[in-house]
Amino acid sequence: MTELLQYIANGFMVGGVYALIALGIVLIYKSTSVFNFAVGHMMMFGAFFCWTFIDAFKLPTWLGLPLCLIGGAALGLLIERLMMRPLIGQPILSSIAMTLVVAYLLGGIAMAIWGVFQRPLPEFLPGGTLSISGVVFSIELVWSFFLALAIFGILALFYQRTRTGLAMRATAEDHQVAQARGISVRNVFGLSWALAGMVAVAGGILLGYQLGVSQYLSLVGLRAFPAVLLGGLESIPGAVVGGILVGILENLVGGLINPWLMDITPYIVVLLVLIIRPDGLFGLKRIERI
């Protein structure tokens, strides 16, 4: 019984990070209708930034972390301006291919700048473990879970309560109408990518903290795609729920049945979702009319 709870607890912790990555995808999809395959690599860049600023340049934490976030925003903006902007109006395959190739390119650039060796991040969160009725929680993981939730809260507030957030929601609904109301759709695109970049970097720092900084962090991003599909591509609460559900499911299957199934559980979930309910749990229903 304790094992079952332990698996569920592990699932929550890892699901929190998946949810954060899923959020990065949803943010961009909501405004621009582009699925960002490069989110895993942007996350990896975030972890590398963190290592560079705090370990290599030896900046203090209170300066290094915000710099990483700014770096993330810059990365997102750069990708949007240079690579996504020219593709506006092209068929969907172009943008999917573009994000895939951007992911590939980011991987190559990271390899060129930082090399292939793996390094740990310096400790800035308290360590140790917490045991609640036999179920062990690592305090670092608990911190990252709550930090992820905090980021969600901030973003939710931003979208609901601020004018810019409102403008972004309007653009997500309909580009033409938003333009008619005087909202600069281009700026909104840039802003969503910048925000997504920051979220990805935050996720990368948390993940890099848990697992150490290496080029394989980008592969964790792939795990989040099923989370997004499960939750629904346009839904922010869907991203949270999807991420946590995928995390728990993965752990249960891996622990109770066989570890090798852990890798493909998310993808079997994808297939099931596509067959049963393609729009996800909370996504907008797509109705086509001739």
Place this chain on the structure above:
Amino acid sequence: MRPCGTFDENYAEDMAIVRTRLQWILLILGLVLLLALPLFISGPIVNLINLIGITVIAVHGLNILTGYTGQINLGQSAFMAVGAYTSGLLSANLGVPFWITLPCAALSTGIVGLIFGLPSLRVKGFYLAMATLAAQFIIPTLIVNIRADITGGVHSLVVPSPKLGGFVLRSSQSMYYIIIPLTILMTFFAKNLARTGVGRAFVAIRDNDLAAEVAGVNVFRYKLLAFFICSVYAGVAGSLWAHWVRAINPDHFTLMHSIWFLGMLIVGGMGSTVGAIFGVVFLRVLEEGTKILGTNMIGLFPTLVGSVQAALTVSVYGLVIILFLIFEPRGLAHRWEMFKASYRLRPFAY
């Protein structure tokens, strides 16, 4: 753009792929040259052409599904794995000769492709791409873990060389004479497909599937057919790979390879048979070039022993595809068409 002065007197001429006598002569000369090539070029280049041939077959399949039918396929490499392992297992464990395992591999891969094409009944576009992405992960994992005792699991599966009568075909040159004729054949099939009713149905689905449905094209059936054909091509490519490399491993069939195939298709020009060939040749040669460059760089900067060459290959490759996506989304095939038009129209401007 037609050659100047050609006109058609019947339907067959209208649909012809090769129209003028000059085109026939060039075609035959080109084929003869291609088949005679190993006699006077060195080993590494024959090796490269073998690799290009196998990749061209896989990318033709991808072109049919993604270029003509508009269904994005991120799992072409995994389908190749199915073909490779079918062919490999039949030859290695049951001693079936290569000439039979090839069609078996093609058929089995086609069936697997059909299965992963089933979601196309309910979803399309990007969601279907996710289904193929799922295939890309599920298939290699299954190969590794299900019945690892016969597939070799994570260890390479050793595949025997094809035999022709008494000859064992194992050198680069010998495999060249299996791979290249097959490539030529598959290219011809692909080119021919475009001008048949099936090909027209594919293009109709790509352009507007609702209108196609209204016009009487059974969209689901043709989508499944497209998946089947694409997978058959992948199966053939996989089977050739297995018998050429002779030790296959799920590591040869990753998401990165699938993205490479898609990249080659984009660079070459989607929806064009000759575009697939251009894309593959261009990017494979680029890859060899960066490798040579990287090897020399390690010589010049010994302290930089690290992943410079790998990083260079990846970055250059990624950059090239991005540049093509931004500046020439219709690919090299479009440039080729422009070039042909320029010399055919001469001295007129348009």
Place this chain on the structure above:
Amino acid sequence: MHSKSINTPTLICLIALICTNLIVGCAAPKIEPSTKPAKVMIHHFGDLSGPYAAITASAVAGFEDFSEWFNAEGGGIDGIPIDDMFRDTGGKLDAALSAYAAFKESKPYPIVTILYGSSESEALRERFVEDKIFCFTGGPSPAAIYPPGYEFSLVTSHTDSIGAWIDWVTGHWAKKTGQPVKLAILTWDSAFGKAILVPEVKDYIKKKGIDLVYEGVFGVRELDVSTQMTAIKASGANWVYDNTAAFGPKVVHQAAEAMGMLNHDLYNITPGLVHRATGLVGTDESQVNLSGELAEGAVGPRSYASWAMPEVEGISMAIAAADRHNRDVSQRVLSYIACWAALYTVCDSMNTIIKEQGWNNLNGEMLRAEMLKLNDYQPFGITRYTFSADKPEPRDAQIFQVQGGKLIPITDWVKCPDLRPSQYQ
């Protein structure tokens, strides 16, 4: 004017041409005899961008430093300097094949190569036998080495290495602590990682009275194994053995630490805590550096002396060379040393052949025959090579422990039990 069919004469010529070419294509390539060249080229290829990149990179560094020393002070091959040509395969097999094709065409005809990856070793095995090229490989999988051909392993096989560790843990640790050994194996889901999950090893485990309570894998790029560690905790294991490299052991250390299960003290017995052991390639300075404090107290088998043993002649030579070239800590690892030992052995054998039979007889076949004669050969004391026609792998190792961030041997050189695939024993 528009002829649409191929005329018969052209068709006949085409078919004739294809037939001639098929016959020509089936003929075997000729082997040129080698003459005294200006330089002896030794080729090597490996993967500089995948999970084993760090290993390959350090080996390449070791190769360069060794060539420099050998040409300057070691006397070269009968006075001729050696030079190396490295190609990065980027982890892709077609790259390895094209590297091999280019290497085969190089002049003078090549006789020896060094490989670092097991999938390349497996794929090129048959080609080495056909082309009679000797290969010393750092990626020894049974599919590559057996049946014995032209590939020799640089290191004791994974199965033999875990066998040596099993001997130590039952012969020494279990006796000293009085505890039965409950083993959990958690390793990479790859050819390399799963090399120890074979029947020969499991039979040996049972034979030595060890209880194998858990067997699990994790992906090579997987960084979080808390699920597997939870299952290990439930199984009641007191030892966790992994057959991984570089950051693999760290991933396992970390999961154990996160669950409060990691035991750094070898002879301390606290129920619920596990001791850690790593396979041959993981018992490596890079793993220790990456894992930091987490690796303290972990043990593992290793068939080469470690950088913390300057009393060994070869190690002090390597330290001097590494200092000369400003090699940093990440390159002072097992693969560097292994490369030195392997290259010296190959060059020494080549010198013997030249002295006894002249340059004309220096080819892959003779080199292999010479290498088969090695029995307890110790290149500068770094390692012990013993090869035989039915087992082209070394058989001696020591058990090391991580103490204060260094790898210190805790046993003398021992012979590993023979855990080859049973059909070759």
